[in-house]
Amino acid sequence: MSKKRLVHKLYNLDGFQESLLPVVVQSVTLQFININTENNEFMKKVIDWEYMLLCGSILAKSDNGEHLDVAYRIAQYCLNSLETNEHQKLAATIILDSMTNASTIQLAMEKELIPATYKENVPLTFQLEMIKRGIQYSVLDQGTNNLLYVNRFQLDAYKGAMENDWTSISAPTSAGKSFIILQMLIQYLKKQNNQVIVYIVPTRALIQQVEYDLHKALSVNKLGKVYVTSVPIFPKDMENESVVFVLTQERLQWMLLDNHEIKPSMIIVDEAQKIGDGSRGILLQQVIEEIIRRTSEAKFIFSSPMTSNPEIFLNKATSGSLTKSIVTEQVTVNQNLLWVSQVPRKPTQWNIELCLKDSRIYLGKFAMRNRPTQVSKRLPFIAFELGNKEGGNLIYANAPAEAEKCAKILWDLQGDEADTTDKEIHDLIKLIKKVINKDYVLAEILTRGIAFHYGNLPLIIKNEIERLFKNGKIKYLVCTSTLIEGMNLPAKSIFIRGPKKGIGTPMNEIDFWNLAGRAGRQGKEFQGNVICVDVTDSKLWNGEPPSIKKKYVIEPSVDMVVQNIDQLIDFIEAGTPRKEASSNPELEYGFGYFLGEHIRNDGLNNSPFLDSYEKETVKIVEKTITESLQDIEIPKEIILKNSAVSPIAQQKLLQFFKECDEEIEQYVPLLPESDEALDQYCRIVEKISGFLSGDPAAITYPHALLVVEWMRGYSLSRIINRNWKYWKEKNKNLQTVIRDTMRDIEEYARFKFVKYSSCYIDILKYFLECNGYEEIVKDIPELSLWLEFGVSQETQISLMSLGLTRTSAIAVSEYIVATDLTPKQCIGWLKEHNLESLDLSPIVVMEIYNVLSVHTKVDLLNN
Structure with missing residues (x-):
């Protein structure tokens, strides 16, 4: 019998599966101290460790993910169990070594589950195998x-x-x-x-x-x-x-x-x-x-x-x-999918089940200390009851406002006894009050080891939150979809309730499993938990939570546009209406993609990237694009450079410049520090909104003001305070003003206006050059870099290019006289000055030292 068949046969034996269940159930259940396991029959079973370790050693040689997951489960629970002896733990370590899982062995040594000298006790035959593997997998x-x-x-x-x-x-x-x-x-x-x-x-x-x-x-x-x-x-x-x-x-x-x-x-x-x-x-x-x-x-x-x-x-x-x-289906950590649901007619009593491939296993029940009188309390209440008090608890929230509310409830649950005097926490609180606002809710909840994290927060704040979560000083962290985007945090448990991605859009299975993959990080945990709350609510979960992990198919967005080609054709033939372009940007970008191929290759039929599409479809798109370009004067270079903006919309802007009776200088971007900058940018934003972006005219002034202040390098707190003075008289909540301001900076100033102002300037320059205004063209600033980074001094951009956040770059640049330093000159300045003597946050100083330590080593290596 081949090794592969032997592994497969062993895994499917009824006797093995029966023996495995207590290992899995006990391994998962014993993580939670609040669970009543009275009716959990598997907790009373005695495990035959000699048999399980033998099976684990066989399964460890497989390439199948399910087999490897079981082998790892056997080994890691054996290491953590109080019922296993030193010889059995040694056998578990050998299994992990055969799986090339050195990080888990290191973790076991750090937790003193095995001695650092364990190899001395390994039988010679296995020692030789370990040496061979050590060479082979290096x-x-x-x-x-x-x-x-x-x-x-x-x-x-x-x-x-x-x-x-x-x-x-x-x-x-x-x-x-x-x-x-x-x-x-x-x-x-x-x-x-x-x-x-x-x-x-x-x-x-x-x-x-x-x-x-x-x-x-x-x-x-x-x-x-x-x-x-x-x-x-x-x-x-x-x-x-x-x-x-x-x-x-x-x-x-x-x-x-x-x-x-x-x-x-x-x-x-x-x-x-x-x-x-x-x-x-x-x-x-x-x-x-x-x-x-x-x-x-x-x-x-x-x-x-x-x-x-x-x-x-x-x-x-x-x-x-x-x-x-x-x-690969390499397994480096066990990930447990747990379903939590309310006991019928008992709001404070909740059941917890383990989801396996073909079944759900009852683990036990737990009680809430308080009644979840509002639906919004359920997720934080359950996270508090089941979360590890040492940290590593991530809670997924569907939006920033929801994340803040959830975190505030957790802060209240923690109680006064959780108040911390930790210096690093209080340094972060001081920085938040200075950089964002003294009354921002994040500063309050951090006092008890709670935080939230979403994409629009200043980078230096997010970085410090992540660092303090990793070292266990922040116990509970409430996150939005930034967690799906690859935020690298070692989480013990992730708590989820009816997850959405975007406004009202249920999270798809791909994103769910990507999110679940953050539970249990290699070398940090033996296992991680994905805890789904209110699983019996089919409306909340759009059916029920995903229960079987599957590989998913990558489908490029261009392919999806082609599958709905009639939509794209209708969009182009309708003149690429701005409202539809805003609500369905895939159409505008899809148009830009095919238009680019048409221009570069003198027709779509010559494009090397379109061979996989049906010729008839390509022919229809070709015809539509050709017709759409008949009245377009915009040079091909500008169209290619601004492929995310319809050339039809671009042509309408050019036509406005041609027919404009006013002085054209009124529509030329100025340096942000100019006295006339705000009035000028109001006119520019108005034309961008009308011809390119489709934004409503009512938000022209606030958008122009934001853009000018952002490029001037104003601090976030200054921009927020200005907004708050306006909105508090209209009874808008401060926390909402803070969130909206950070959102507008990220989504408008740093993204939307970057895209459309670049296109606007290209068309304006073309018009000016065609009409003899070359001198004006020379004075038009390049806004994109300033908008993206929120600074306009070369010194500040150089500091950020070294790795400093905007907050740190602006803070230290206040002490630098020269505004045109290169990155190397900035390093020289930072080395020459005593940073401790400057009025800078310890977090800013630490960030600068981290950057300096890297670049100083580089300098030494170059000399």
Whole structure:
């Protein structure tokens, strides 16, 4: 009998499954001290550990995810059980070693479940096997000549990337993708000099985390001549160095448009499944294809969670490229899906069940200390009862306001005895009061180890919240969809109730399992819990919560546009109405995508990226696009640069400039510090809203004021205070004003106005040049960089390019006289001055020291 058949037969034996259930149930249940297990028959069962460990050792050799999950379960529960002896724990450790799970063995040693000298007690035969595995599952660090121990998946991924030009990796969230991709990048940099590398991340929130990890890895590996930045412009003083850009697809598009000669040599696409994420998915596909057009020699690495078709990214590989798709079901932690529901007619009594593949197992019941008199209390009440008091509790909220309310309830549940005197917590509270507002609810709830986290918060605040959550000082963290976008936090348990993504849109299974994957992080926990609340409410859950983890199919957004091609045709033929473009941006971006292919290839039939679509469909789109361009005067270069804005809308703006009876200077952007800036930007925002974005005229003034203040580098608190003075007389709640202000900055000033003002300026410049106004053109500022980063001084932008947040860059720049320092000059200034003597938050000072420590090491390596 083959090894594979033996494993399969063992796993499906009724006797084995019966023996396994008590292991699983006890392992899960004993995490929760508040559960009454009186009617749980499995808690009374005695486990035959010799038999289970033997079975675990066989299953550990499988590649099947279900088998590996069981083998890991047996091993980790054996290590944690009070009923197992030293020899059995040693056997469990050998099983983990056979699964190449060194991080769990390290965790067991840290928790003193096994001695650090455990290898001395391993029988010789197994010692030899462990040594062999240690060599087999290691990669050579060519810089230090040391061996780096990796797991099965990581070795396959590493070899695949080193041996191929295009690699697509699909693995569970906790398999260690980010770590091994970082090692691939480091090894590539050691072999190659003067490279341009692009690391694409799906959100701005992830940029700094990747930057930090890269800086740390470069320092450890003594790679000095590498510059890492998230600013999409080439630094002036970085000659003879490789550059790693960590960018969203928006920033990458911006950099590619401004630098036609750039040919990245390596591109890493993190969370690559986002190619199916609506309009941003279309943009991601556009920037990937633009790089392919520029060079056939670039190395691509795509990373996605458990998907059934990761090879879809390899379809675009250039002729002659070596490609490989790597899929794994590597298990590095157990993840438990738990369903919680109210006991009928007893509001304070709740049942908890464990969801397995084919059944649900009753674990017990627990009682709430208070009646959940409002529906909004259920989630925080349950998180409080079942959460680990040492920390690691994440609660998913559907919106920022909901997150704040949930966190406030948890703060109240904690009581006075949870009040903390921790200095780091109180440093964060002081910073929040200074950076946001003295009465912001986040400052209050932190006093008891509670926090919330959503995308629009200032980056320095989010970073510190994440750090304090990781080290256990924040016990409960309420998050919105930023958790799905890859926020890397080690959570013990995630609590979910009727999750939505966006306003009123039920979360799909893909996002649910991506969210669930955050429970139980490799090397931090033995297991994680996904706790679904009110599972019997079919309306709340749009049926019932997902119960079986599946691989999902990646479907690019462009493909989805093609599947509904009639919608796109109707949109174009209707003249691309602004209201519809705003409500359904995939249509505008889809139009831009096909229009770009039409222009670049002199017709869609010649595009190398459209071969997979039916010729008749392409023919219909071609005809519609050709007809739509008949009255368009806008140069092709401008259309291509602004592919996310309809050329029909662009033409209407150009027509306004042509027919304008007023002085054209009134519509020319000024420097934000100009006395006339607000009036000028009111006129500009009005025209952008009317011709390009479709925003209502009523919000022209507040949007213009926000844009001007943001570019001037005003602090967030100053902008909030100005808004509050206006809205408090209209009886608007302060917390709502704070949320709305942060939302408008992120969604309008940093995104929407960036996109549309760039298009506006291109059309304005074209009109001015055609009509002899070249002198005016010279004075038009480039707003995009200032808007994206919220500063307009070169010194501040240089500070941010080094890795500082906007808050820190603005705070320290107040002490710097020169406004035109380069990144290297900024490092020199920071080194020369005593930061402790400046009136800066300890959190700002710590961030500056972290940046300095990295760049100082780089300088030493270069000398």
